[in-house]
Amino acid sequence: xxxxxxxxxxxxxxxxxxxxxxxxxxxxxxxxxxxxxxxxxxxxxxxxxxxxxxxxxxxxxxxxxxxxxxxxxxxxxxxxxxxxxxxxxxxxxxxxxxxxxxxxxxxxxxxxxxxxxxxxxxxxxxxxxxxxxxxxxxxxxxxxxxxxxxxxxxxxxxxxxxxxxxxxxxxxxxxxxxxxxxxxxxxxxxxxxxxxxxxxxxxxxxxxxxxxxxxxxxxxxxxxxxxxxxxxxxxxxxxxxxxxxxxxxxxxxxxxxxxxxxxxxxxxxx
Amino acid sequence: xxxxxxxxxxxxxxxxxxxxxxxxxxxxxxxxxxxxxxxxxxxxxxxxxxxxxxxxxxxxxxxxxxxxxxxxxxxxxxxxxxxxxxxxxxxxxxxxxxxxxxxxxxxxxxxxxxxxxxxxxxxxxxxxxxxxxxxxxxxxxxxxxxxxxxxxxxxxxxxxxxxxxxxxxxxxxxxxxxxxxxxxxxxxxxxxxxxxxxxxxxxxxxxxxxxxxxxxxxxxxxxxxxxxxxxxxxxxxxxxxxx
Numbered sequence: 001x002x003x004x005x006x007x008x009x010x011x012x013x014x015x016x017x018x019x020x021x022x023x024x025x026x027x028x029x030x031x032x033x034x035x036x037x038x039x040x041x042x043x044x045x046x047x048x049x050x051x052x053x054x055x056x057x058x059x060x061x062x063x064x065x066x067x068x069x070x071x072x073x074x075x076x077x078x079x080x081x082x083x084x085x086x087x088x089x090x091x092x093x094x095x096x097x098x099x100x101x102x103x104x105x106x107x108x109x110x111x112x113x114x115x116x117x118x119x120x121x122x123x124x125x126x127x128x129x130x131x132x133x134x135x136x137x138x139x140x141x142x143x144x145x146x147x148x149x150x151x152x153x154x155x156x157x158x159x160x161x162x163x164x165x166x167x168x169x170x171x172x173x174x175x176x177x178x179x180x181x182x183x184x185x186x187x188x189x190x191x192x193x194x195x196x197x198x199x200x201x202x203x204x205x206x207x208x209x210x211x212x213x214x215x216x217x218x219x220x221x222x223x224x225x226x227x228x229x230x231x232x233x234x235x236x237x238x239x240x241x242x243x244x245x246x247x248x249x250x251x252x253x254x255x256x257x258x259x260x261x262x263x264x265x266x267x268x269x270x
Numbered sequence: 271x272x273x274x275x276x277x278x279x280x281x282x283x284x285x286x287x288x289x290x291x292x293x294x295x296x297x298x299x300x301x302x303x304x305x306x307x308x309x310x311x312x313x314x315x316x317x318x319x320x321x322x323x324x325x326x327x328x329x330x331x332x333x334x335x336x337x338x339x340x341x342x343x344x345x346x347x348x349x350x351x352x353x354x355x356x357x358x359x360x361x362x363x364x365x366x367x368x369x370x371x372x373x374x375x376x377x378x379x380x381x382x383x384x385x386x387x388x389x390x391x392x393x394x395x396x397x398x399x400x401x402x403x404x405x406x407x408x409x410x411x412x413x414x415x416x417x418x419x420x421x422x423x424x425x426x427x428x429x430x431x432x433x434x435x436x437x438x439x440x441x442x443x444x445x446x447x448x449x450x451x452x453x454x455x456x457x458x459x460x461x462x463x464x465x466x467x468x469x470x471x472x473x474x475x476x477x478x479x480x481x482x483x484x485x486x487x488x489x490x491x492x493x494x495x496x497x498x499x500x501x502x503x504x505x506x507x508x509x510x511x512x513x
Contacts, residue, residue: 053475055476078478082476093419093474094419095415103474152477
């Protein structure tokens with residue numbers, strides 16, 4: 001359980017226009033763990049994710065499954081780290097759903113039968129049977145998100161990296177996707193603003209802002225810290241805030257009933 | 271625009287022509303277009319035969335003539351522009367200009383009809399895969415494929431920008447101001463497209479892309495394909511050589 005599958009040490013990255021995106025980032029994730037990376041817009045979350053499969057290469061060390069990312073092991077690393085991008089329109093670039101899901105396995109030079117088997121099985125698993133011939137451009141956002149996930153799961157990765165997986169989704173579709181994520185028993189790393197999603201899926205949270213780690217800890221400890229969250233343009237998730245309100249209401253009720261009981265006792269005695 | 275031009279419905283079972291292997295259709299129409307282009311402008315009856323061949327194929331494939339005519343409209347602005355430039359800039363005798371114009375009009379319309387019948391009976395991605403199988407360079411087929419896939423998004427983005435502009439212009443702008451706004455929208459669109467292309471490339475790399483797009487093909491030549499190739503090319507050769 002304690003095997004570290006991703007280790008990021010002193011990672012720094014600047015874009016060509018000299019914008020500093022990551023400053024001295026440090027964090028790690030253990031096998032089977034679900035880690036959330038939260039932070040405001042422009043915190044550097046997506047930039048960080050692109051370092052985890054070597055699409056971007058900053059200064060510092062990124063180790064995946066014990067291997068330092070280098071030119072030689074890029075292919076192996078990308079096979080192990082499945083990345084689902086924020087906008088499914090960026091991820092689905094092939095003319096049909098089948099071609100898109102088969103894109104990764106084809107690049108692994110798998111056998112034709114194996115590719116067909118894997119594609120059919122993953123589409124079935126995600127409730128996308130019969131979608132193979134459809135063009136991704138004609139799908140709804142929820143369907144596109146599911147197909148994006150299929151394009152990655154078909155590679156059978158060990159680590160699943162999700163960038164804003166529930167952004168712009170209606171509550172019903174969001175619930176379906178969260179249930180799917182819950183069923184995936186892999187190491188998960190989720191970059192998001194959606195703190196309710198974090199509460200449901202993650203055990204550990206890394207809060208980052210302006211390209212650096214601000215806080216790291218157990219999910220509930222970080223998400224209950226109102227000041228910390230508000231200082232970084234976030235807020236306590238609705239479900240936790242409601243729980244807090246309920247507890248306060250309950251306390252108030254108990255206090256009232258206690259004072260009423262006392263008054264009645266005094267009256268009766270009087 | 272793309273949906274206006276290309277066939278997007280899965281109509282692979284709609285007719286004999288729809289069911290043909292895309293490679294067979296591409297090769298056949300390529301030869302038909304070549305025959306049209308190399309026909310002398312004075313062989314009017316040959317043009318008539320080509321025209322009836324296309325009408326026959328349209329009827330056979332059950333394409334509504336309305337759909338064909340709608341697409342044909344696209345070519346007229348270009349033809350009118352070419353005709354005008356010919357009349358104003360070429361100092362040939364009138365009869366010679368007329369001959370060139372006839373040649374230009376009849377061949378362009380027939381070639382365009384060929385393409386329209388081809389794309390109305392073949393799904394776009396089958397067309398691209400067919401081209402790939404016929405050894406058209408992968409860079410070209412990939413470009414076609416991406417252009418098609420993202421044209422919808424590009425159109426949506428352009429429409430969103432136009433609406434945003436409309437909602438703030440209150441309908442009382444002058445034509446010149448409209449043009450200047452459009453000139454501001456176009457670079458914005460190109461910038462967005464560039465950013466998207468960067469993200470798509472990152473997504474491709476993440477799934478093991480190493481410079482070569484690969485696809486699985488399900489094409490198999492059947493009896494009907496051989497039958498069509500045989501008949502089509504025998505008839506075409508007869509028209510070109512004997513008539």
